Amino acid sequence: MQVLMREDFDTLIEKLQGADYEVIGPRIREGAIVLDTVDSAGDLPAGWTDEQEGGRYTLHKTDSPSLFHYTVGPASLKSFLYPSKSLLCRVYGGHNDFDVEEPEIEAPRRAFVGVRACELHAMAIQDHVFAGGRHPDPVYTARRNNIFLVAVNCSKAGNTCFCASMGTGPEATAHYDLALTEVVEDGTHYFLIDAGTKAGRSMLDELPLRPARAAEEEAGAAVVRNAAESMGRSMDTEGIEDVFFENLESPLWQEVAERCLTCANCTMACPTCFCSTVEDISTIDNDMAERWRVWDSCFTTNFSYVFGGAIRKASSSRYRHWITHKLAAWQEQFGTPGCVGCGRCITWCPVGIDITEEAAVLRRQREARQGEARYGAGTRTAY
Ligand code: SF4
Numbered sequence: 285m286q287v288l289m290r291e292d293f294d295t296l297i298e299k300l301q302g303a304d305y306e307v308i309g310p311r312i313r314e315g316a317i318v319l320d321t322v323d324s325a326g327d328l329p330a331g332w333t334d335e336q337e338g339g340r341y342t343l344h345k346t347d348s349p350s351l352f353h354y355t356v357g358p359a360s361l362k363s364f365l366y367p368s369k370s371l372l373c374r375v376y377g378g379h380n381d382f383d384v385e386e387p388e389i390e391a392p393r394r395a396f397v398g399v400r401a402c403e404l405h406a407m408a409i410q411d412h413v414f415a416g417g418r419h420p421d422p423v424y425t426a427r428r429n430n431i432f433l434v435a436v437n438c439s440k441a442g443n444t445c446f447c448a449s450m451g452t453g454p455e456a457t458a459h460y461d462l463a464l465t466e467v468v469e470d471g472t473h474y475f476l477i478d479a480g481t482k483a484g485r486s487m488l489d490e491l492p493l494r495p496a497r498a499a500e501e502e503a504g505a506a507v508v509r510n511a512a513e514s515m516g517r518s519m520d521t522e523g524i525e526d527v528f529f530e531n532l533e534s535p536l537w538q539e540v541a542e543r544c545l546t547c548a549n550c551t552m553a554c555p556t557c558f559c560s561t562v563e564d565i566s567t568i569d570n571d572m573a574e575r576w577r578v579w580d581s582c583f584t585t586n587f588s589y590v591f592g593g594a595i596r597k598a599s600s601s602r603y604r605h606w607i608t609h610k611l612a613a614w615q616e617q618f619g620t621p622g623c624v625g626c627g628r629c630i631t632w633c634p635v636g637i638d639i640t641e642e643a644a645v646l647r648r649q650r651e652a653r654q655g656e657a658r659y660g661a662g663t664r665t666a667y
């Protein structure tokens with residue numbers, strides 16, 4: 285492990301820019317920390333921290349000089365690797381005489397600074413979905429192949445975070461080029477820095493670093509330990525597939541539907557959700573038409589439209605579909621849960637519906653049924 289002093293942080297940004305990367309990092313925009321172009325360390329939200337709860341997100345300024353003392357905001361890597369809108373083709377001409385033009389895929393060289401462990405796991409899930417099969421998605425793979433990832437281990441866990449229980453954070457353990465741990469103590473401010481790839485090791489050679497002392501390594505480990513121990517929420521994943529597959533007729537679905545607005549915010553903010561639809565537009569004289577892929581959500585009525593009607597008309601069936609896919613069916617399909625515990629769907633749900641609470645209710649319902657089956661109906665437990 286090596287040490288990069290805070291005053292040398294700009295060198296990292298300059299070296300990335302010198303390697304022809306557009307540097308993207310956390311910036312404050314419209315009251316939230318999102319991802320945007322960063323020209324220097326001065327653009328990072330030094331001293332800012334966030335407070336998150338179900339349906340609530342606020343920023344506060346503190347006296348700390350920390351550059352990364354906050355958790356994930358509404359933006360994620362997803363919108364850079366899998367854009368919300370991509371042009372699939374453009375068609376010119378009339379009925380029997382037309383040309384099809386395939387657009388050039390834009391895949392800018394980008395270095396992302398400040399990426400969290402849950403984000404990296406979400407990206408690995410999307411790698412599997414978009415690049416792991418026989419037909420890799422050309423937009424995703426082109427963009428994915430052109431990025432450099434500088435992870436930052438979380439120094440703070442949010443109230444809606446539960447990555448520790450999902451095994452996806454708060455420490456970055458894979459999928460990064462460089463990983464940093466920010467330490468602010470006794471008037472010093474530095475980053476422990478480590479490489480995860482050959483590209484990362486080449487970048488280390490360009491930076492003004494020194495070997496870390498044992499006390500500094502321990503201070504870095506304490507930062508991550510503290511974040512892991514202060515997670516606001518947790519998810520019990522033991523036997524979770526059965527919890528969902530044995531609760532397909534639970535009364536919970538109707539109860540959630542009375543709160544759910546089917547606004548689709550949860551799926552838009554989720555870094556692993558990947559559903560899309562196709563939209564066609566044409567000029568008024570019909571000389572040109574375009575076909576676009578745009579993000580869609582299983583919370584919209586049209587998403588399940590087949591042969592003249594929607595399969596999931598009720599919001600209860602849409603919520604059941606979403607959470608059951610995320611936590612159970614995804615495991616059969618892709619080998620991991622579709623959730624990394626980032627908490628975005630809780631924070632950005634306007635009515636604060638909480639994936640951890642709903643999963644816990646379903647677990648208690650299943651346990652109550654098992655208790656009844658074993659010992660008789662008199663043992664019914666309140667859930
Ligand atoms: S769970 Fe919340 S964010 Fe998701 S669709 Fe329902 S109201 Fe919207």
Ligand code: SF4
Nearest residue numbers: 554623624626627629
């Ligand atoms: S389901 Fe919610 S907590 Fe899980 S990855 Fe998606 S947004 Fe994050």
